[in-house]
Amino acid sequence: MQNVTCKLRGLEKSFGQNHVLKGIDLDLRSGEVTALMGANGAGKSTLVKVLCGYHFADAGEIELGGKPFSPADAADAISKGVVTVHQSIDDGVIPDLDVATNLTLDRLTEPGVGLFVNDRKLRNQARKVAESMGLTMDVRMRVADLDVADRQMIAIARAMARSPKLLILDEPTSSLSSTEAERLFELIDRLRGEGVAILYISHRMSDIRRVADRIISMRDGAISGVFETEPLDYVGAVNAMLGHQMTEVDIDPVQGGETVLRLDKLRLFADSRDINFEAREGEVVAFTGLLGSGKTRLAEVIYGLAEPAGGHLDLDGKSYRPTDSGDAVSKGVFMSPKDRSINAVVPDFDIANNMTVPFLGAFSSLSFLNDKKQRTAARDMIEKIGVVCQSDGDAIDTLSGGNQQKVMIGRWLLKASRVLLLDEPFQGVDIGARRDIGRYIRQTAKGRTTLVFVAEIDEALEIADRIVVLNEAAIAGEYINQNVDLNSLVADVSGPGERLALAG
Amino acid sequence: MNSSALDFAIKYGFLILLGGLALFFSLYASGFASPRSAVFVLQSVAITGILALGVTCTLVVGGFDLSIGSVATSALMLSAYTMVILEQSAFVAVALCLLMGALVGLVNGLLIVKMRVPDLLATLGMMFLLIGLQRIPTQGNSIATGMSLEDGSVAEGTFSAAFLWLGRHRFDLFLDRLMPVPVVVFLLIAVLIWLFLGYTRHGRLMYAIGSNERAAGLVGTNVHRYKVVAYMISGMLASVGGILLAARLGRGDIASGNNLLLDSVAAALIGFAVLGAARPNAFGTAAGALFVGILLQGLTMMNAPYYMQDFVKGAVLVAALVFTFYLSSRRGGRRTA
Numbered sequence: 001m002q003n004v005t006c007k008l009r010g011l012e013k014s015f016g017q018n019h020v021l022k023g024i025d026l027d028l029r030s031g032e033v034t035a036l037m038g039a040n041g042a043g044k045s046t047l048v049k050v051l052c053g054y055h056f057a058d059a060g061e062i063e064l065g066g067k068p069f070s071p072a073d074a075a076d077a078i079s080k081g082v083v084t085v086h087q088s089i090d091d092g093v094i095p096d097l098d099v100a101t102n103l104t105l106d107r108l109t110e111p112g113v114g115l116f117v118n119d120r121k122l123r124n125q126a127r128k129v130a131e132s133m134g135l136t137m138d139v140r141m142r143v144a145d146l147d148v149a150d151r152q153m154i155a156i157a158r159a160m161a162r163s164p165k166l167l168i169l170d171e172p173t174s175s176l177s178s179t180e181a182e183r184l185f186e187l188i189d190r191l192r193g194e195g196v197a198i199l200y201i202s203h204r205m206s207d208i209r210r211v212a213d214r215i216i217s218m219r220d221g222a223i224s225g226v227f228e229t230e231p232l233d234y235v236g237a238v239n240a241m242l243g244h245q246m247t248e249v250d251i252d253p254v255q256g257g258e259t260v261l262r263l264d265k266l267r268l269f270a271d272s273r274d275i276n277f278e279a280r281e282g283e284v285v286a287f288t289g290l291l292g293s294g295k296t297r298l299a300e301v302i303y304g305l306a307e308p309a310g311g312h313l314d315l316d317g318k319s320y321r322p323t324d325s326g327d328a329v330s331k332g333v334f335m336s337p338k339d340r341s342i343n344a345v346v347p348d349f350d351i352a353n354n355m356t357v358p359f360l361g362a363f364s365s366l367s368f369l370n371d372k373k374q375r376t377a378a379r380d381m382i383e384k385i386g387v388v389c390q391s392d393g394d395a396i397d398t399l400s401g402g403n404q405q406k407v408m409i410g411r412w413l414l415k416a417s418r419v420l421l422l423d424e425p426f427q428g429v430d431i432g433a434r435r436d437i438g439r440y441i442r443q444t445a446k447g448r449t450t451l452v453f454v455a456e457i458d459e460a461l462e463i464a465d466r467i468v469v470l471n472e473a474a475i476a477g478e479y480i481n482q483n484v485d486l487n488s489l490v491a492d493v494s495g496p497g498e499r500l501a502l503a504g
Numbered sequence: 505m506n507s508s509a510l511d512f513a514i515k516y517g518f519l520i521l522l523g524g525l526a527l528f529f530s531l532y533a534s535g536f537a538s539p540r541s542a543v544f545v546l547q548s549v550a551i552t553g554i555l556a557l558g559v560t561c562t563l564v565v566g567g568f569d570l571s572i573g574s575v576a577t578s579a580l581m582l583s584a585y586t587m588v589i590l591e592q593s594a595f596v597a598v599a600l601c602l603l604m605g606a607l608v609g610l611v612n613g614l615l616i617v618k619m620r621v622p623d624l625l626a627t628l629g630m631m632f633l634l635i636g637l638q639r640i641p642t643q644g645n646s647i648a649t650g651m652s653l654e655d656g657s658v659a660e661g662t663f664s665a666a667f668l669w670l671g672r673h674r675f676d677l678f679l680d681r682l683m684p685v686p687v688v689v690f691l692l693i694a695v696l697i698w699l700f701l702g703y704t705r706h707g708r709l710m711y712a713i714g715s716n717e718r719a720a721g722l723v724g725t726n727v728h729r730y731k732v733v734a735y736m737i738s739g740m741l742a743s744v745g746g747i748l749l750a751a752r753l754g755r756g757d758i759a760s761g762n763n764l765l766l767d768s769v770a771a772a773l774i775g776f777a778v779l780g781a782a783r784p785n786a787f788g789t790a791a792g793a794l795f796v797g798i799l800l801q802g803l804t805m806m807n808a809p810y811y812m813q814d815f816v817k818g819a820v821l822v823a824a825l826v827f828t829f830y831l832s833s834r835r836g837g838r839r840t841a
Contacts, residue, residue, distance in 0.1 A: 305722075329724035337722050344722065348715035348783060357712055358723035360705035367704040411723070 005030045005197035006051075006069075006082075006166050011060035013046055020046045022221040023060065028166060028197040033188060035208045036201045037241045038218035038430075044201055047218075048168055051199075052084040053077030065165055075109065081165035085155050085172055092155030095144035100126035102143050103158050133157040133187065149180030156187065167191065168199045173207055174428060177290045177455075185210050204456070205234060217241040238431070251442075253465040253481050256280030260449040261302070261320075261419050265311035268297045272473035274311060279419070279449040284442060286452045286464030286481075289493060294473030295453040296338065299423045302451070303335040304328040315418060329358060334412040338424035338453075344408045345396055352378035352392040355411045362415065381410040386436045402433025409437055413444055423453045438463045457489060469493050514780040517827065522795050529802030536805055543682055549797035550690035551576075551745045555768035556775075556789045557697045558741030562623070563772060563784035564701060565734045566714035567616065570627040572742040573765025574634035575608050577758075579746025581638040584647040584756025587667060588659050594667035601743045608634065609739025613732030631765075639758065647756030663754050671751025686748040693741065698786035710734060711783070763814075770821045771796060777827040796820060 004027045011024040020043045028034055038044045049055045051062070053071030062069045064080060071077035077084075085092060093102050100119075103126040108117070126139045135153055143151060152172060159167060169188075173181040188198060188211050202208055208215065214228035217240035225240025227233050261279040268275070272294065279285055287295050300306040302313065304322025313320045315331060322328040328335070337343035346354050355378045356363055363374045378392040387406045389399060396404060409425055422441070426434045441450060441463060454460050460467045461481060469477040469492040477492030479485075530537035555572045562569040579601040586597040608630060615626040645651065651659045674681040675688065701707035710730050712720040721727045745768075749761060774795060775781075775788025799820065800813055 324724075324726075325722055326724040326726055335722070342716075342718060344716075344719050346712045346715045346719050348711060353708065353712075357709070357720070360708055364705045367706060368699075369703055369705055369708060 003030050004028070005065060007061075007063040009061045009063075011047070011050065011062065012058045013043075013050060013055060014058055020221050021050070021057070024223060026216065026223065028199055030165070030197045031192055031195045032213045033192055033198045033200050033211050035212035035215045036199055036218065037208070037215060037237055042218040042241070042430075043221040044218055045170070048084060048170055048199075048201065051077070051082055051166070051168060053082075078106065078159075078162060078164075081162070082168070083159035083162055083164035083166070084168040084170065085152070085159055086170050092158075093143050093151050095151075096142065098140050098142055099130070099137060099146075099154060100139040102154050103129045103139065103161065106158065106162070129157055129161045133160060149176050149183065152176065152180075152184070153187070156184070160191065164196060166197045166199065168201070170201045171428065172200075173202065173204060179290075181207065205238075205458075208237075209234065241431075251462075251465070251481050254283050254445070256283030256449070256465065259314075260316060261451075262314040263311070264314065266301070266308050266313065267310035268294045268301060268308060268473040270309045272309070275473075275475055277468070277475065279451060281449055282446050283465040284445050284450040284452060284463055285466045285468060286454055286460035287468050287470055288454055288457055288460045289470035289476070290455065293470040293493075295455070295470055296423060297473065298470070299335060299337075299421045299451070299453050302328075302419065303333060303421055332416070332418035332448075333421070334358070334415075334417045334419070335421035336409050336412050336423065336425060338427055340405055340408050340427070344411075345404060347397055350393045350395055351382065351387065351389060351399070351407055354396050354407050355381060355392075355414065358411060359415055377414055381414060382407075385410045385413070385440050400430075402429040405429050406433060406437060409441070413440070417448045420448055420450045421453070422450070424455070425452060426454065426456070426459050434459070434462070457486070457493070511780075514827070516779070518774075518777045518795070518824070519779070519791070522791065522798070525795070525798055525802065529798070529805065533802050533805035536802060539679055539682060541801065541805075543684065543687065545794070545797040545801045546687040546690070547684050548801065549771075549793040550684075550686040551748055552764060552767040552771060552796075553690045553790060553793035554693055554745045554748070555742050555764055556771035556793050557693055557786060558738035558745075559768055559772045560697065560775065560784045560786055560789045561701070561710070561734045561737045561741075564707075564710045564714050565731050566717060567623040567731060567734065568627065569612065569735060569738045569742075570624060570765065570769075571608060571612060571630040571634060572738060572745075572768060573761060574631045574638070575605055575739050575742035576746035576749065576764050577761040578608075578634045578638045579605060579743035580750040580753075580761060581642070581647065581756050581758070583667070583747055583750045584663070585641055587663055588647050588649055588651075588661040588756065589641075589653070591661035594664040594670075597667060598670075598747055601747050602740055605739040605741070605743025605746075606736050607739070608743075609736035610732060612739065613735035616735070617728040617731050642756075642758075644758065646758045649755075663751075667751050668754055669751070671748055671753070686752070689744065689748065693744070694786060694790040697737075698790075701786050706730070714783075767796070767817065768793075770817055774821060774824040777824040782828050792824070 006028040008024050008026040011021055013021040024047060036044055046055065050057050053074045053076055064082065069080060069082070071080060071082070094105065100123045104122050107125070123139055130137070130139060133153065133156070135157060137146065137150060143154065156172070172184060176184065188200070192198060200211060212232060214226070215232055215234070215237040216223055217225035217237050219241055225237060227237050258281050259278045260281050263275050263277040265274040265276060267273070275298070287298065289295050297306060301308045304324050304327055315333070320331065322331065322333065325335070346357060349357065352375050356374045360369065363370055363377070375392050382389065382392060385406045387399070387403050387410070389403065396407065399407070405425065405427070409422065412420060425437060429437070452460070452463055461484065464481050467479045467481055467484065467489065468475055469489060471492065477489065479489060535541060555576060559569050559572055582604055583597040583601050586592045586600055587594065612627055612630055615621045616623050643654065647659070649659060649662045653659055670685050673685045675683040675685070677683045701710065709720060709725050713725065713727050713730055717727055745764065746761070750756065753760060771793035772784060772789045774792030775785060776783060778785070778788035778791045781788055796817055799816055803812065803816060804810070
């Protein structure tokens with residue numbers, strides 16, 4: 001058995017009356033990837049924050065490399081060898097500085113560093129770091145000009161430059177495409193070989209299958225399952241995390257009625273192929289494809305945030321060309337955007353105001369808001385979509401990710417729509433909340449057409465009547481969601497898309 | 505301190521302090537606790553209060569308006585110029601000033617949303633521009649009846665009685681000639697802005713923009729329009745302040761209004777601490793302005809020297825900011841990394 005790098009005993013943490021960690025015992029061993037699974041609100045993030053020095057534990061002990069470890073703050077945790085790469089990539093890098101500075105940034109905070117920055121020395125150091133990580137970009141480039149995956153790599157590379165004992169990766173693939181993710185996994189393989197203990201937090205089963213040596217399931221602030229014998233029991237781990245049997249979602253595909261939205265020779269980018277597509281009333285269509293396949297662009301065009309390069313749209317048989325999001329909403333086209341914390345959540349507002357914010361006009365007379373009406377509507381939706389909260393007056397940031405997302409989706413179900421666009425509605429949402437949201441979307445699907453944009457095929461299979469595969473901003477395949485040939489679907493997602501280019 | 509006591513302190517601390525201060529001065533400064541003195545306090549804060557309410561609107565949408573002080577002095581000069589040199593009526597003067605305020609706000613707003621100039625820089629630039637502009641028509645001189653003009657003639661116009669009424673008339677309330685017009689205007693505007701920001705859908709959307717601009721835009725809010733409107737409100741309220749100042753002074757004094765910007769920004773920021781709002785709000789702004797007014801009036805009546813005033817204001821502001829940012833963040837049990 002390998003050396004135990006990090007040992008947690010009886011770790012507890014509460015926020016007010018909310019007992020988040022209820023005594024965690026955990027060993028993290030060197031050269032081993034431990035996957036941590038847990039529904040939102042299970043306490044994963046809090047555990048990570050205790051380890052990386054952001055929160056103090058209320059009780060319990062942590063040992064790192066045989067010595068007691070209680071970091072005073074994040075910098076202290078890093079200097080002692082616990083390095084964390086957070087979920088939100090832009091927390092990890094400074095976009096306006098170049099790659100070299102980003103890679104060596106933490107050295108500038110070390111005690112004993114001189115007053116002046118020696119750019120050449122910095123770049124040489126940075127090049128060494130980059131090479132050792134297999135990064136090929138020019139270290140003089142601005143990070144803002146790089147793509148997401150490269151930024152993520154830089155955050156990890158900088159972390160690794162400290163030769164940490166414990167590396168924590170918090171949902172590192174949430175904004176990566178599968179090729180980009182594969183690069184990350186290769187890196188993880190290498191670090192494992194070098195004897196780093198890795199704590200890997202993810203919702204994605206495919207990631208966990210790929211990298212985990214053992215799985216820890218968390219539930220309600222306690223460890224509910226440890227799986228470390230080959231072959232790993234993935235189903236058992238999910239069960240331990242959810243506390244009940246994971247059931248397959250059974251979908252009886254709906255045919256759909258009249259055409260609501262028609263895309264006619266629509267071109268998303270100047271050099272992309274035409275998209276011809278009809279979305280019918282009552283059906284849920286999932287658009288799936290890799291990062292950069294044009295999913296988000298398509299949603300933006302329909303919601304009036306971007307101009308198509310060519311072609312046009314019809315809504316209920318009439319030409320539809322929204323000038324902006326306000327115009328789209330007034331025509332009954334609603335969109336729940338991806339990346340909710342950036343694009344959807346109003347952090348200063350409570351649940352009721354977050355939910356009703358698009359339709360304040362309907363909740364006011366002569367512009368004066370009717371607080372009671374807002375709260376009644378919000379309470380009704382909280383009930384229907386199953387938001388777990390104390391009341392509609394809770395601050396939005398007291399909710400877990402899944403519950404926040406329920407509020408963000410619920411916001412667009414308050415009023416009837418013709419077209420409902422959901423861009424990555426299950427991002428950072430645990431399986432339980434995902435099922436709740438999916439079920440409610442399907443329940444309410446009558447009377448509108450629903451377009452869901454998801455990268456995960458599993459998510460598409462869970463919610464849609466029809467699945468459309470996008471590849472290079474064109475339709476690469478289309479499936480009725482019944483006995484779908486997964487091999488063919490995956491081939492469409494990753495393939496060049498020539499074969500079915502005319503199928504749409 | 506346990507958490508409910510902390511909550512209480514954050515929520516009511518500032519108002520209790522305000523009450524305590526009033527009580528203290530009533531006991532120790534003779535003559536403080538009288539209607540006349542109370543009105544005097546109100547009068548001293550009316551104009552800064554009006555400007556502060558305007559800046560509150562821009563703070564709500566996540567912006568800032570540094571040009572308010574210079575808009576007010578520009579309005580002061582413009583009204584004097586209109587009446588004394590152009591010999592126009594009070595009505596024309598007031599209308600021109602309001603138009604000027606709205607126009608400056610519009611330009612500020614467009615610079616910020618269309619040209620993407622950061623708010624502080626855009627309004628700082630506008631501040632400089634206006635400070636310079638208001639001096640050009642009179643070659644840097646103050647404006648008063650009888651002044652000699654560039655072409656050798658003498659300015660014959662006067663401040664009309666109707667205009668001076670705005671600054672000097674006092675309504676009867678309990679006592680004869682108690683309530684000055686500027687105080688009434690201040691209270692009226694405070695109530696209007698309070699209702700607008702707190703209870704209308706427009707106000708709610710403005711708070712949404714200040715909290716997460718992208719999210720507000722993606723639910724269909726016309727973010728640009730609301731931001732421009734916020735700056736226009738700010739500009740117009742600043743020019744109302746300038747008009748009232750001109751009406752009180754009765755001449756276009758180039759040197760007056762120096763402190764307006766800092767005082768009103770301070771009032772708006774102190775307002776963050778009132779009722780633990782931790783965000784800009786009209787009630788807080790009015791209370792903040794009042795707080796400063798009471799403090800200064802009390803200290804003056806206790807014979808504190810005038811040159812201590814700015815120091816006292818600064819100290820109050822720093823204390824209020826600590827209240828807002830440190831205590832409120834501790835309430836959530838968060839630690840900053």
